[in-house]
Amino acid sequence: MHGRKTVLAFALLMCSNATMATHPVEISVANEDQVASLSPPVEFCDVVKEPKIYSGRHVVFTARVESDGVHGMVLVDPHCEGAMDIDITNAGNATDRLNDVVMSGSPGTLDKTVTARWTGIFQRTKGRPKLMVESIENISVDP
Template sequence: MRLAVLVPCILLCTLVAACSRPSSGSKQTSVCDIRAHPELFEGRSVRLHAQYVTDGIHGAAIVDPSCGKALAVDSAGKDVNWAPVDRVVDGVGYQGSVGKTIEADFVGVFSGKVGHGVLYVTGVSNVTYSMKGPEAK
């Protein structure tokens, strides 16, 4: 009798634990989708491709030119490798994103509780840039 009760309880507990585990992957999306439906992304890990804009000193944002919307960005920890972005921001042309378009793939956790939203970045990859204006020559 005891075994007949114990086995189903163990199976039920295992099933509940498996279903309650967070998803291991990040959801592919865009700044436009996040800004249009922030409630769907609150507290979730997301992946997106966007332009990175900054003055190089005071703050930064990621922008999707297809809708003109932006999200503030903040580093989620010391382990985030910003070196490829910093090389372009600080070492190419003027400091910041003035005179250049910087694009990258970002992974992070979205929070809509501050302003228009913040992406707490956990990873940056595939950083590219192009010069614009007089610097492009």
């Protein structure tokens, strides 16, 4: 099935002669977007500290955005060292909201703290790791 993940489950069914038989049952659980939205939140610091564990996985976490207003944005958390690049080309309308917030007032984040809930696929790359962003939610600004 295109765009759907399926799970092959084995149901144990009682036969009329009281013996057990195993029959495969196909269960459609969700499309990929629904699976991603069901990912349990993790800590940004855990992802940065243990990139091998999270590489290629859907992740959901809250992190702060840092930007100079010219050269892009990175994700950080004041509770740990490390930063993460972001690719927001597939993040939909939330990209516009994020850019509006970062560019409001003085461009960049020197005059404000911008935090959001990020969902995407984590990629461990040479240099700084990257999040292929699928959604950005709960964008907050603290002037």
